[in-house]
Amino acid sequence: MTATTDQYVGAAVPVVTGVSIAQVIAFLMMTIALVAAPFFVYPIFLMKALCFALFACAFNLLIGYVGLLSFGHAVFLGSAGYGAAHSAKVWGFPPELAILFGTAVAAALGVVIGALAIRSKGIYFANITLAFAQMVYFFSVQAAFTGGEDGIQSVPRGTLLGVLDLRETLTLYFVVLAIFLLGFLLIYRAIHSPFGQILKAVRENEPRAISLGYRAEHYKLLAGLAGATKALVFQLASLTDVHWTMSGEVVLMTLLGGLGTVFGPVVGAFIVVTLENYLAQLGAWVTVVQGVIFVVCVLTFRRGVIGEVGNLLRKSL
Amino acid sequence: MTIFGVPTQALFGQLLIGLINGSFYALLSLGLSVIFGLLNIINFTHGAQYMTGAFVAYFLLQWAGLGYWWALLIAPVVVGITGMVLERTTLKRLYQLDHLYGLLLTFGFALIIQGLFRHEYGSSGLPYAMPGALAGGRNLGFMFLPNYRAWVIVFSLAVCLTTWYVIERTRLGSYLRAATENPTLVQAFGINVPRMITLTYGFGVGLAALAGVLAAPIYQVNPLMGADLIIVVFAVVVIGGLGSIMGSIVTGFGLGVVEGFTKVFYPEASNTVIFVIMAIVLLVRPTGLFGRAS
Numbered sequence: 001m002t003a004t005t006d007q008y009v010g011a012a013v014p015v016v017t018g019v020s021i022a023q024v025i026a027f028l029m030m031t032i033a034l035v036a037a038p039f040f041v042y043p044i045f046l047m048k049a050l051c052f053a054l055f056a057c058a059f060n061l062l063i064g065y066v067g068l069l070s071f072g073h074a075v076f077l078g079s080a081g082y083g084a085a086h087s088a089k090v091w092g093f094p095p096e097l098a099i100l101f102g103t104a105v106a107a108a109l110g111v112v113i114g115a116l117a118i119r120s121k122g123i124y125f126a127n128i129t130l131a132f133a134q135m136v137y138f139f140s141v142q143a144a145f146t147g148g149e150d151g152i153q154s155v156p157r158g159t160l161l162g163v164l165d166l167r168e169t170l171t172l173y174f175v176v177l178a179i180f181l182l183g184f185l186l187i188y189r190a191i192h193s194p195f196g197q198i199l200k201a202v203r204e205n206e207p208r209a210i211s212l213g214y215r216a217e218h219y220k221l222l223a224g225l226a227g228a229t230k231a232l233v234f235q236l237a238s239l240t241d242v243h244w245t246m247s248g249e250v251v252l253m254t255l256l257g258g259l260g261t262v263f264g265p266v267v268g269a270f271i272v273v274t275l276e277n278y279l280a281q282l283g284a285w286v287t288v289v290q291g292v293i294f295v296v297c298v299l300t301f302r303r304g305v306i307g308e309v310g311n312l313l314r315k316s317l
Numbered sequence: 318m319t320i321f322g323v324p325t326q327a328l329f330g331q332l333l334i335g336l337i338n339g340s341f342y343a344l345l346s347l348g349l350s351v352i353f354g355l356l357n358i359i360n361f362t363h364g365a366q367y368m369t370g371a372f373v374a375y376f377l378l379q380w381a382g383l384g385y386w387w388a389l390l391i392a393p394v395v396v397g398i399t400g401m402v403l404e405r406t407t408l409k410r411l412y413q414l415d416h417l418y419g420l421l422l423t424f425g426f427a428l429i430i431q432g433l434f435r436h437e438y439g440s441s442g443l444p445y446a447m448p449g450a451l452a453g454g455r456n457l458g459f460m461f462l463p464n465y466r467a468w469v470i471v472f473s474l475a476v477c478l479t480t481w482y483v484i485e486r487t488r489l490g491s492y493l494r495a496a497t498e499n500p501t502l503v504q505a506f507g508i509n510v511p512r513m514i515t516l517t518y519g520f521g522v523g524l525a526a527l528a529g530v531l532a533a534p535i536y537q538v539n540p541l542m543g544a545d546l547i548i549v550v551f552a553v554v555v556i557g558g559l560g561s562i563m564g565s566i567v568t569g570f571g572l573g574v575v576e577g578f579t580k581v582f583y584p585e586a587s588n589t590v591i592f593v594i595m596a597i598v599l600l601v602r603p604t605g606l607f608g609r610a611s
Contacts, residue, residue, distance in 0.1 A: 069417045124555065126420060127359060128599065131552040134545075135592035142585060248424060255421065287432030294425025298418050299407060 022313070026263055034177055043173040049273040050180045056253040056265030057187050063251075063259060069126040072133030074246035075113065079136065080106035099179075109136070133247055188262060252290055255297050258304025267305050323581050329460040331577040337466055337535065339573020340473035341528050345550045346557060346565040347477055348524035351484070354497045354560040355517045358408065358419035362400075363550070364543030365430040366522045370396050370529025371538045372434065375445055385448035385534070392530045393523035400522030401515050408518070409511070427544075434540035442537030469531050476527065477566045484562055493517065497560070552595045558608020568606060 037046055059073050084102030087093040093101060113132045249272065257268025272290075279286045297304065303311060345363060352360045360366075373395050374388035383391070403426065411418045447465050454463035484490035496503045496510050504510045529543070536542055557568035572591050580587040598606060 063417075069420065124559065126417065127551045127555050128595070130548060131555065131592050131595055134548045134552075135589050138588035138592075142588075248428070251421065251424075284432045284436035287428050287435065289432075291425045291428030291430075291432060294421060294428065295407070298422040298425065299410065302414075302418070 023262060030263065030266065031181065034180075038170060038173045043169050045273070045277060047173055047176045049270045050176050052250070052253060052273055053266040053269035054180050054183045056250050056257070056269045057184060059250045060254045060257075060259065060261075060265040061187055061190065063254060069251070070129045071126045071247050071251070072113065072129030072131075072136075073250050075133045075136045076106040076110055077246060077250075078140065079109050082140070130247070184266070191262065249290070252294060254304075256293060256304055258307035258310070259302075261304065261306040261310060264304050264306035271305070325459060328578075328581055331581045332574060333460070333462070333466060333577075334580070335574040335577020336470050336570065337573070338576060339570035340470050341532060341546070341569075342550055342553045342573050343477050343566050343569025344473050344524055344528040344531075345547070346554045346569050347480060347562065348521035348528075349550065349554050350557075350560055350562060350565045351480070351524075352518055352521035353554075355493065355514055356404075356408070356412075356419070357416050358411075358423065359416075359551075360518075360521065361420055361423035361547070362403075362426045362430065363423075363522070363525050364545075364547030365427040366396055366400065366543070367525040367529040367532070367546070368434065368540060368543040369399075369430060370526025371445070371533040371542065372529075372540075373526065374530045374533050375443055375538045378445070385446075385530075388530050388533075389527070393526040396526035396529075397519040397523030401519040404515050404518040409514075431540055431544060438540055440539070440541060442539040442542075445533040445538050447534040465534060469535070473528070473531065474570075476524070477569075480524070481562050481566060549591055552591050554605075556591075556595050556598045556605055558605025561605065561607040564605060564607025 034046075034050075055073070055077055058076075059070065062073075063069050080102035082102075083105030084098040087101045088095065088098035113129065253268035253272045254265045255268070256271060257266065258264030275289065276286060279289060301308070345367060349360055349363055352358060352363075370392045373392040374385070377383040377388050377391060378385075407422060408419060411422060451465040451468050454461055454466075456462075484493055492503065492508055493513065496508070496513055500510050525543075532542065553568055553572055554565065556572065557564035572594065575594070576587060576590055579590040586593070602608075
């Protein structure tokens, strides 16, 4: 068998066991940068990037380590957003409960969709998750509680645990950062657990992976967490979060940052969100630029930014 | 006259719309199936190529004064050739990698093409006149049948069945099917498999463009006309079974009709019914209705 290094999606990076010094250093650097960042950069923008970073990390777990391309990941972002926004605004949930509720909604959906999609493999899996995402999208357009085209607007931020006033943007930033770091570490833990190792080992042998049964719901939980947080940050839950182009975006972030790398999705998310911020006034060009990045990444740059850096340093990041 | 409390007029009207949509589902999923069979790639650019077909028809009329019938001939060839260039220059490099990379690459192309057209022509549709010979319609007694719609259904059915015949019943088709099963062996018999792959991709893409020309007088020419349609077609392909030619045709038309009837009896579910059917099919037959177990 002619096995090139990156024959499998995400297989560009060698399998690592245990925590490496390089990863600890990288993690500390990232944390310090993120703690300092809101004093230099517009915090709302940072929070958006953080939400997407968490979203991309969760997605990366599925594609980078299990080799499953889920093209319907936006469902979990969007549904959690609706869940959190609805519970906070209409039922008056405090933020911590709203986020938990949103995450639970996404997780429940994840179990249902996962159970069905797992019956298929490879390229079918991508198609089916995509189709389910579209189904949820149409449902969201029609259902009353989602507010249709308008979305759920002016979601109250509230007070976390009755102590922290989240209307203060900086306070909110640090809460979002804490949620992000927590989620990040959880994903990191999952990768390095025996379970994560099994997943990576079976990535190259699909029939065996299927016989073991994928546990997709774990990761979808995290995508949900990102969605619920995002709804509170923007005080808005809208249709764009459920649409399949959003799923495309998260694929882009992960691909650009590096499939199957620990820090790749975070870097990818920051790059893409920054790009969108600067290109926003150019309208349709955003799509074109995204498309070009896709094409360039797939043709010449399959390791992604972090994958290339890691390769250069001969470290797994 | 009513059936199940629904006026027959409405029922036949939706049946007609269902058959029209089914024509497009069938043509598009047929192209996807043929491409997938040989290349093992889900061609995400398919929707954008369908849209490009409609735009080529529009350009031909605006710039060259060539009407619908010319467009029906030229657009598939033009789009097919661009598809072949795409395959030769980029897709070809990915065959030895995971098939998901092919999907990601074609997704990127779809974004680029749709973005460029949207930048140039906005999101509102451009009108495309119906060919004079097919204007008007006839009264069948129980319903009014516009000539153009009847033409779309008959023509796409003919194209689908011809494709099926060529692939399943001719020598050329037998090469194609053999190459799908085992490309290395077929190449050893002296058949130029890489060229066959290129031509197949061009043909599948040409079918998408043909569907685009057919759609232009009905739906207007719009940069986003393929973006959401293609997702439904993906579901159709999953239901029919990837790679099955007859499966694509039958499920394409069938699901169009089911969707049409859902609009009559339970309009709220008309957008989602295909996806619900997909979920059920997956539960019962994971390889699709006509797919072979692999």
